[in-house]
Amino acid sequence: MSRLLRSLAGRVTLLTTIAVGLAVAFVAAGAFVTVRVQMQSTLDNSLLDRAQQAARTSALSQLSTRLEIPSWMLGAGDIRVAFVYPDGKVMTPDQGPRLYIGEPEFEVAQRERRFSIRTIGAGGTDYRVVSVPVATPGQALVVAQSLEPQKQVLARLGVVMLLFGLLGVAAAGAAGWAVARNGLRPVRRLTTDVEAIARTEDLTPIRVEGDDEVARLAAAFNEMLTALAASRDRQRQLVADAGHELRTPLTSLRTNIELLTQADTQADTPGAAALPEGARAELLDDVRAQIEELTTLIGDLMELSRDEPAAHLVAPVDLAEVVDQALSRVRRRAPGLVFDTEVEPHEVVGDSAALERAVTNLLDNAAKWSPPGGTVTVRLVDGVLTVDDEGPGIAEEDRGHVFDRFWRADESRGMPGSGLGLSIVRQVADRHAGRVDVAESPAGGARLVLTLPAGVPTPGGPTGPPPTWIPGGRP
Structure with a gap:
């Protein structure tokens, strides 16, 4: 049983069966109560009508003294009768179990109530008792009918409802199992395909059927x-x-x-x-x-x-200071070049080491392609860092590949470098919610543009880049 419940089909079947069982139980209980109330109401109306018709008969006063009342007078022979007298005496014409007449019937005999209807027991049998006043003052006619036939009908009705309810629950369980198995067939097929992929490492896409x-x-x-x-x-x-x-x-x-x-x-x-x-x-x-x-x-x-960069200290960083530090390093490596710089303060939130490496790579790339005595132009305005060189530039068809790993143009095959510098620049830009673009400089060389959004620290911590930003940097 526990193994069955571990499966989705088993749980769906169980929940379906429980839901249908509860629905059947509520419907059966409602139907049983409705039938019982209706039968009780019908019996009460019938007894009251019989008793009132008998009480209006002129011969009742004479018959009551002899205590011989024919069954046709009351409409049937399945009832018992009794008379209540002013002195509290109760007389009944039959020899059945004694009917315990009580206060309601005496109140009817004394004209304090128009009639009374209630259930009393006599000899182990329940009777439905109706009392109505008769023409003689201080007397009342009591008519009682056994409830055993009604109980037998209700008992048979309860058995029938129980059997049909059990059959309904069983049918619901079978239907739920069939629906669960058929409805979950695509899930089982998908599970089989995914398990095959995990086993074989074949990443061929799964066939998609339907639109559910x-x-x-x-x-x-x-x-x-x-x-x-x-x-x-x-x-x-x-x-x-x-x-x-x-x-x-x-x-x-x-x-x-x-x-x-x-x-x-x-x-x-x-x-x-x-x-x-x-x-x-x-x-x-x-x-x-x-x-x-x-x-x-x-x-x-x-x-x-590294798929996930290691955690680094993320803090407000002045990008102008980062550019100055990178320029100091590149000037030592390229003493024959002129660096025309103009930087403005621009605060970002990120990893200063990673940002310095990205800026250094941009400057190294410009220095590598610039001719001897050439000029590298560096501008930082409103968070946009622009680096221009006077080299041969980047062909239009190659601009979409300059940020790919290990990619090199044909003319750069014999030059030093690994082809990873600009890839690192793009990675750092992406992790700081920025971007890097390539274009042509006014001097005909390459123009590389690094754009980083500004960030303003808050008491709860640094903010600025969007939530998808992931800090990164060197190990």
């Missing part, structure tokens, strides 16, 4: 499968691209280390040619540069591969 709630659930599953497949494809592409990008610096690093090892070995061998000091210093510089490139690449990969 189950179809909407299947469509929602398909949307989830599409998102999951896209996430898995991105992960695979990230691993493949990361392996490709790591292969080149690792190969070069291994080659340089082997050359240094071989040179040290030859230096210990008498008569062997030693590696010139200039070549050795050049190899060591290459090793350091490759290690730095690997460190940067691994940090970028860790930043981009």
Whole structure:
């Protein structure tokens, strides 16, 4: 039983059966009470009519002295009669169980009441008793009829209702089970499909049938499968691209280390040619540069591969200060460039480290593409950071890909970098409810525009970006 109730079909069947059972019980009880009341009312009206007709008969005064009343006078032979006299005496013409006449009947005999109707017991049998006054003052006619026939009818009616009620409940249970199984068939099919997907990891969309709630659930599953497949494809592409990008610096690093090892070995061998000091210093510089490139690449990969960013200190940040700090770092790396800057204070709520990294990546990208002695223009106005360079610019067909991971234009294949810098900029912008766009600068180079909404701290904590904003930053 407990196993059955664990299934949705079993619970639906049980609830249907209980609901129908309660409905049948209420209907049966109402019908039984209605029939009982109607039978009682019919019996009372019949007895009262008989008694009143008998009381109006002229021969009643003579018959009452002899206590012989023919059954035709009262309309039937299934009743008992009695007379109530002024002195309180009660006489009955039959030899049945004694009828206990009480105060209501004496009040009718004394003309204090027009009539009385009540139920009394006599000899273990219930009687419905009606009393009416007769023509002789101080006397009343009492007519009583047994309630046993009525009880038998009600008992048979109760048995019939009980049987039909049980049959109705059983039929409702069977119908509920059939409806639950048929109605839940799409749910079982959907469950089977989802279990197959979990077992085989085949993310093929589920077939959707109809337009009901189950179809909407299947469509929602398909949307989830599409998102999951896209996430898995991105992960695979990230691993493949990361392996490709790591292969080149690792190969070069291994080659340089082997050359240094071989040179040290030859230096210990008498008569062997030693590696010139200039070549050795050049190899060591290459090793350091490759290690730095690997460190940067691994940090970028860790930043981009994280689905949920780690929690960081989120606080009001002056974007102008972030731009100044980033400019100081980039100026040291590109001493031959001119940086034309004009920044205005603009407060945002977010992670200052992540914002500084994004701004630094924008400036590094402009410095990399600018010619020697070129000018990089930096403007921060109303929360919009614009970085212009004087390089070759970005072709119109390539602008939709510059923020993709590991994407590089054909002309940048031989240049240093991993192709992850602008991807990190877009990620930081998204996590701060902003956006980053690419266009053409007035000098013909590339223009990158980072837009961040302002945020105003409140006593309950920093606010500003919408609720969907997730803080992010470097690990």
